[in-house]
Amino acid sequence: MPRPAASLFLRLPDPAGDGAAVAEPPEPPQPPGDPRRFWLDAFRAVRAETERRAAPLSAEDQVVQSMPDASPTKWHRAHVTWFFEQFLLRPFDPAYRPFDERFAYLFNSYYVAAGPRQARPQRGLITRPGVAETTAYRAHVDAAVAALIESTNDGEAVMPIVEIGLNHEQQHQELLLTDILHAFAQNETHPAYDADWRWPRGTAAATAADAVIAGIHMIGHAGAGFCFDNERPAHQVLLQPVRVSRALVTNGEWLDFMADGGYATPSLWLADGWAAVESHGWTAPGYWRQIDGAWYSMTLGGLNPVDPALPACHVSYYEADAFARWAGKHLPSEAEWEVAAKSGALDDAFGIVWQWTRSAYSPYPGYQAAAGALGEYNGKFMINQMVLRGSSLATPAGHSRTTYRNFFYPSARWQFSGLRLAEFER
Amino acid sequence: MPRPAASLFLRLPDPAGDGAAVAEPPEPPQPPGDPRRFWLDAFRAVRAETERRAAPLSAEDQVVQSMPDASPTKWHRAHVTWFFEQFLLRPFDPAYRPFDERFAYLFNSYYVAAGPRQARPQRGLITRPGVAETTAYRAHVDAAVAALIESTNDGEAVMPIVEIGLNHEQQHQELLLTDILHAFAQNETHPAYDADWRWPRGTAAATAADAVIAGIHMIGHAGAGFCFDNERPAHQVLLQPVRVSRALVTNGEWLDFMADGGYATPSLWLADGWAAVESHGWTAPGYWRQIDGAWYSMTLGGLNPVDPALPACHVSYYEADAFARWAGKHLPSEAEWEVAAKSGALDDAFGIVWQWTRSAYSPYPGYQAAAGALGEYNGKFMINQMVLRGSSLATPAGHSRTTYRNFFYPSARWQFSGLRLAEFER
Amino acid sequence: MPRPAASLFLRLPDPAGDGAAVAEPPEPPQPPGDPRRFWLDAFRAVRAETERRAAPLSAEDQVVQSMPDASPTKWHRAHVTWFFEQFLLRPFDPAYRPFDERFAYLFNSYYVAAGPRQARPQRGLITRPGVAETTAYRAHVDAAVAALIESTNDGEAVMPIVEIGLNHEQQHQELLLTDILHAFAQNETHPAYDADWRWPRGTAAATAADAVIAGIHMIGHAGAGFCFDNERPAHQVLLQPVRVSRALVTNGEWLDFMADGGYATPSLWLADGWAAVESHGWTAPGYWRQIDGAWYSMTLGGLNPVDPALPACHVSYYEADAFARWAGKHLPSEAEWEVAAKSGALDDAFGIVWQWTRSAYSPYPGYQAAAGALGEYNGKFMINQMVLRGSSLATPAGHSRTTYRNFFYPSARWQFSGLRLAEFER
């Protein structure tokens, strides 16, 4: 799997902020003396990482869309480029000439305010422009953005757009991997994205006691560094005493759940979850299949035996919730997770699997979406989805933080999604 | 399962509790000297109310199911009867002989633990047993329950089942009306459930200032009276300062929203909400139709002109949320609603329209569902639905309380669902 | 539109025609001396037969619609009445006052030219008008039609409309039974339409050799009596030598097909047929179910054991075709069937089960649909459906003839549909 070359990214030091003492991903580097140089380096590094992730994929690999929720690699590469063109170059560079005016239609995702666009389920039909032309499109925009960064007199307006563009591109870097894995999983020949890929090793065993937290805490992003609008405003929450597990749930525990009839016991499931089990015929996590009595899982390294010691992955919220009920526990809320993570009390909070929480994705009290098309980034999805916290093996370096709110529908299984458990103190 | 501590059907005054000084529905009567007499009266009163609500409906009216979410009147009448048979008579009356063993299949709703059952979307196909036989079924069970109440030596076990059975039946009394209204609304001749029916008049104008609340409050049911399990445990919440409107949103305000392009402005809508607008072609609240330029609404009294002074009704969560965004405000959370209601600060909290909150329907911290089939009552629906608070014109007397949590999918419009607004203090 | 040459409801002997020597349903009565008296009697007899068929059904039975292809009993009763109102009374009786103008919307079936109408899948939602009002509607129209027949000076225009109206009502008499059987079959209590109902006994064993036919023959309706437009024009066809079985395929033979893996052998099936087997999970004819190892079938008399000696029934075209392939034979074409029937060579051609033919439902060469709304009667359905010949136990007396063309989609199973086989002479 791609391992981003440099650990640089983005955030300013955050003295009053959200995790100084926290075990989380390596701190980003100090801010540069010359902001232009800093942003130019960041821009080039992130753009290069996208290309590095796409490099193992053939032209055919890059064009397919294996389900409406997933997007083609080529589309990801072009869409994040369009994002800079639409929100940075068009407003701030009067001399900019779009690479191809028609790309605004092809590569807008869901920004209604930015005009009409290719229907989402039909992104896989765009065979032209091809991979080579997409690469040229990226180069065209790269050059224009670099020139703008170097020449702008309006850095206070320009750099935040660069920053959100890079964070946006990092999100698509993760999706690029989850989506191609879904595509390969549909192929009976089990192609490997990277034949040498191995699951990351997390913490071998719990290194300390579980977190027990309670009382009034601040959650959300209050510091000076970058965050998405959905992490704001920071605000106080009141927590009942709860014990959050240090460890992720493992494949071995999941096999116990299966052996105990977990997928055949309706009383363990939410009603909508049980309907999903029945309609999809779920009997195991996503990408698992049984061959001659043994369980295998489709991974970025191809079809591999399921290792009981590794974290459970590719489970939906419905499955995570049923597992927790079977275990006599529950999933933590996102506030519980965040407070526990900030206390340094969680193993493997980042970089292995996202962790479902029992929190519906809702606006924080006082949440305000931005004006204009960028206001569509997060706010309009705050219904019917559940929050995941942490980050996964596919998350780019520098993109994780304790306040980060990821969200998917409760039936989704194609992300690197796992779980940890919690239980209330009595 | 809900375990009411004491065998009281209707609540005592609750000095330390959740609403002593609150303007809410008329207080229930004092508890009886003789609990058997009290429960027998309560049983007869609730059972009679169901029949009173069904009385205006013909045999044909009572059999139809106009959509999978709705149920036939006859099915409601039989299902609530089966509930007593299944959970009270079979376990507690060894001499009881079921009216017809096949009814367990026909009239079980969703209790998987209670055995197989008629598929929900096909409840409208049960033409037999007919209305007359259903009435006989009710009489058979009524007699057996009355005898059991009068003769039991195990009142501590029996009366709580009677109590939940009656609360259950009251919920179906409301659904009986919402469901037949939906059926009649499909009929181009616009039948009236009751030609003399009129909308209840709420508070004419705000009688005092809006509620402004903040800080730590207790929500949930802590008193001695009956509640459903989802109202428990009572627990503290921490609220940001917020102003909750005293008044319900009116049809007149809704017409302003429509005139301002509310149903044609995607930026006002959640993404899933906008998809619902487009797929259903929504341009006005449920049951509204325009005739010669004027708006009419299908009601229990037939097709009537829309009165701008009345509360908006039959709006989905998606619409309520879009309206709030258009108004520059938001919906209250269920905690905000409950605290404001307990403070006596809300007009028309009860008895007109349920009020959508922005809270997803989730378990309270420490929630425990009961063991066995009755544990399926509430818990398994705690996903993908939104909480409504208050009560409606269709809610039976004595069934409302400040801690009550109603819940429906965000696309639902056939309930008597409206809204009030809130905004954060800055 | 069908234009019967003479104002005869039931056919004269037809020496040059299509069946003089044929064993078919009992000859209709001789034409009357007084046509008004004749038509009045016919009108009253057919109208009474509809009511006779509806009589065992409760109000609830009469309102339900168990699938979009079926219609409620009450709807049938009202729709055939509307037909007289729309096509006879409105054009020919200036003094006629409709019973209720809104019924045109509720009870039009598919006559686009006659105005907008209730969506077909929602016919079961019309709880009002109820059964009693429907009976009053029938009486209102009955009186007006009777008066028109007795008083008209334009019998040449009026009587053909009466005639087609009666034939139309007879078709709905059959559907009334097939549709209520489908509704009852959805009910786990297996209601009987008539507890004393028994399958008609056909010919016990083949009474003579199979028919072998070949060469040039006339098919279609050439005589003076009534026929539908789709039976015209009569025309010559050239047949390859073919042997058409005298006997209907029986349940016993069908059980052999099942035992030999008929429903699990894709090579026996048309591709679309196999897709239907897989999507519907078919393993036996419609309404069959296995209880403790024995096969039962839902009938008008309730749930009865399958009798191997009786004709197979409630099979789709797909199943009939697969059975024929399994038997090394094929289904007859409609022309082969008609020529064989006219030669007197078929047992049980009428009155037990309709017989699928391998002919797609297409216009005869030179077919002309009538102008106006009645032109929608047959012609617009001449695609995607297959022809059945003969008649069934549910077909009213006097409604069968050798030239009659019934038609249904190849997946339909709720009609009384069976089959006989054929094979080419080599």
Added chain:
Amino acid sequence: MPRPAASLFLRLPDPAGDGAAVAEPPEPPQPPGDPRRFWLDAFRAVRAETERRAAPLSAEDQVVQSMPDASPTKWHRAHVTWFFEQFLLRPFDPAYRPFDERFAYLFNSYYVAAGPRQARPQRGLITRPGVAETTAYRAHVDAAVAALIESTNDGEAVMPIVEIGLNHEQQHQELLLTDILHAFAQNETHPAYDADWRWPRGTAAATAADAVIAGIHMIGHAGAGFCFDNERPAHQVLLQPVRVSRALVTNGEWLDFMADGGYATPSLWLADGWAAVESHGWTAPGYWRQIDGAWYSMTLGGLNPVDPALPACHVSYYEADAFARWAGKHLPSEAEWEVAAKSGALDDAFGIVWQWTRSAYSPYPGYQAAAGALGEYNGKFMINQMVLRGSSLATPAGHSRTTYRNFFYPSARWQFSGLRLAEFER
């Protein structure tokens, strides 16, 4: 558009046969002195033609599947190769080693008897093997087939399989073009398969009177040359006197139909056709779009203005039937078409657009499908589809004949499908 280099193909002279005097595609060359040389040349020519048609397409173009009915170019190239591997090399060449055993799963189309296979709607997900590996697969099989042809001692068994394999590949050559055109038509940038492509010019104006035919004729394939099993057995038919138009219906005539409200007049349409108009929103033939008041059509040459003089194309059966009704005529039956074509009475019968007939696709009397998997080639599709006759601009040279029966569902529009009219003589 691809124009096959050589006009050689397949059929032997057919003295008693089906079209000696007929104006149809150029006769195939005389049979070779050395059959091995003949078949080797034919094999190489057909295989090369497939590659020539794929040559303008990028790797991305070749992998997409734009709807379940269409298949990717790469899949076509591999599937026809698998056909030779499965039906020729495996049975007749004991030494043959499959290129990759997994390809049998990926590239089997619908031959149930040949084992499990990729679900049809998911053919577009096979990104690997890629284009290069597919080319290698073709070369591997080409070499093995060439060696088998040259070395076999069992030519009487082998050559017929070669022949059907080549005819099969020719069918996919046509589909390759229709399917990529559908894919390109989904792309707002309107890619051209060949920027220089132009519509073939048919006969400028009727060169002689329409055909008037009647009486007894032989149809079907009776000669010694190749045909598919569905063209057999040849047999006599009896035709009513009918006039079949010499000329194809043109775009200009279709514009008249549109201007006259053709797409908005339900009385012109079959019921299922009108449902298709409403559900798909059809207002013009497939691939047409209106830009600034002018009509354009997506073609193999990109988006071009509609030329009124050219034949109408990309119309469904439903549209063809409605047009004929509007014109006061009807479509010819397949027998009428074939007899007229054999009489030399049709202009542009071949090589421009396939022509819908009013005949449902059914077995000829006495039809026998082959044993084994090849028996699935045609017979199992003989339901729910309509016959088209002639051939189109996409049909490979040498693949057309007067007895050829093409077939598609009546809603299909992505083929090069047009029509000619007929009317009965009175």
